[in-house]
Amino acid sequence: MKSVTVARNYAEALFAAGDQYGPLLDAVTGAIQADERIATALESPRVSKAAKAQILERALKDEAPAEFVRFLQAVVRRGRQGLLGEIAQEYQVLLDHKLNRVHAGVTLANEPDARTQKQVVERLTKALGREVRAYFRSDPKILGGVVVRVGDRIFDGSVRRRLTALQRRMLTGE
Numbered sequence: 001m002k003s004v005t006v007a008r009n010y011a012e013a014l015f016a017a018g019d020q021y022g023p024l025l026d027a028v029t030g031a032i033q034a035d036e037r038i039a040t041a042l043e044s045p046r047v048s049k050a051a052k053a054q055i056l057e058r059a060l061k062d063e064a065p066a067e068f069v070r071f072l073q074a075v076v077r078r079g080r081q082g083l084l085g086e087i088a089q090e091y092q093v094l095l096d097h098k099l100n101r102v103h104a105g106v107t108l109a110n111e112p113d114a115r116t117q118k119q120v121v122e123r124l125t126k127a128l129g130r131e132v133r134a135y136f137r138s139d140p141k142i143l144g145g146v147v148v149r150v151g152d153r154i155f156d157g158s159v160r161r162r163l164t165a166l167q168r169r170m171l172t173g174e
Helices: 002-017 022-034 036-043 049-060 066-077 081-098 114-128 159-172
Strands: 101-108 131-138 145-150 153-158
Touching (some): 002 081, 036 049, 036 081, 049 066, 066 081, 081 101
Antiparallel strands (some): 101 145, 145 153
16 A cells, blocks of 8 residues: 555656656556566666666657656656556546546447447546546446446446346345
8 A cells, every 4th residue: 555655646746747747657667567678677776776867868868858757767766666657557547637537447248339439438428527538348248238337336237237136026026
């Protein structure tokens, strides 16, 4: 739990500097995850913090604003480079809050086409009163309808749930 708090503090500091750094932060964390050599160099106690700061400066010289590079160097100086993924997630949470945006997992029985995806997003946006970023997946077990997860809330409009509820009512005589 402590690492999340620390990551949130760093994310808040970066967010205070600007809300445009999300893609850069995602790119840096992606590069670290994709290339084991980068991760090893940043995590290694054998590489000095000054050397790590220089590596970041050279790697991002023409790719990122100086204040973003300084932020990364500060993270490394304090030995928090292992939290960059969590910092990126917390930064995204802050950006979503500012933009009144919510992420929704949407499950349908069949793979949705672009038109269906657009309709679902529009309906969810209207129902929730917030911009919705939907992530679609299919699961034939729900038989039909839709199951939506927003945060820790689940809205189950699946045919499977309706059939289960009908079966329960028939068995209990309600």
